[in-house]
Amino acid sequence: MHAWQLGQGEERIYRERMLDMGLFLNPLVVIGPYPIAALDPLHLPSHTYGLDEPPHYVSWYNQLKQEFVAARLLFHEAIEGSPFEDRGRRFADDGTQLIDTLDYPEFSIGVEKLRFSFRAAYGLLDKLAGFLNTYFKLERRPNQVGLRGIWYTDTRCRDTLASPFENRPNLALRGLYWLSFDILGHKGRSDLC
Known part of the structure; x- marks a missing residue:
C-alpha cells in the first residue's frame, strides 16, 4: 500500500493533504491515508444500455466526478500556505476598491476560492439527487428533485421511502441518505401534507 507514488512538489503536497482529509473518491480511504488511496477510481456499477441509447449515466457520472475533483483542488489551493490575512494581494485584486464596513470581513482570492469550493461541493448534492432520479x-x-426529498415516494410529505431505496444493501447510498439529514435536517412530515 505504500509503494504507490504521490508525485512530487505541489502534486505531492496536494495528494498528501487531501488524503489526510479522506477527500478521494476511493473506498480505500477508510483504511487510512495510504498512497494507494490517493486516486479517484470510484465508478458506476455494471449496467447495460439499449443499442440506440447513448451512455448518459456514464457522461453524467463523469461530470459529477470532475466537478468534485475541481472543488477539491480549489479547496486545496484556498487552504494551502499561510493564513488568509498574511497573504499578499494578488494582481486580480489590483484596482478593486472595497468599502471598510468595520465588521472585519475577509476578502481575498484565497477566501473566494474556499467559498467557491464549498459552493461547488454543496451544489453536487442536488445534482446527485438528479442522477438518482434518472438512474x-x-x-x-426536475423541479421536484433535491437531496431532501429524493428518497421518498412523496417529496413533500417525506414519510414513505421510495421503493428503489427500501432494503437496499448499498452502504454508500445509505451514507448519502444519512448525509442528507446531517446537512438538510431531520426526517419529518412537511407542513404541506
Whole structure:
C-alpha cells in the first residue's frame, strides 16, 4: 500500500493533504491515508444500455466526478500556505476598491476560492439527487428533485421511502441518505401534507 507514488512538489503536497482529509473518491480511504488511496477510481456499477441509447449515466457520472475533483483542488489551493490575512494581494485584486464596513470581513482570492469550493461541493448534492432520479427511474419532474426529498415516494410529505431505496444493501447510498439529514435536517412530515 505504500509503494504507490504521490508525485512530487505541489502534486505531492496536494495528494498528501487531501488524503489526510479522506477527500478521494476511493473506498480505500477508510483504511487510512495510504498512497494507494490517493486516486479517484470510484465508478458506476455494471449496467447495460439499449443499442440506440447513448451512455448518459456514464457522461453524467463523469461530470459529477470532475466537478468534485475541481472543488477539491480549489479547496486545496484556498487552504494551502499561510493564513488568509498574511497573504499578499494578488494582481486580480489590483484596482478593486472595497468599502471598510468595520465588521472585519475577509476578502481575498484565497477566501473566494474556499467559498467557491464549498459552493461547488454543496451544489453536487442536488445534482446527485438528479442522477438518482434518472438512474433509479423515479420519474420526478426536475423541479421536484433535491437531496431532501429524493428518497421518498412523496417529496413533500417525506414519510414513505421510495421503493428503489427500501432494503437496499448499498452502504454508500445509505451514507448519502444519512448525509442528507446531517446537512438538510431531520426526517419529518412537511407542513404541506
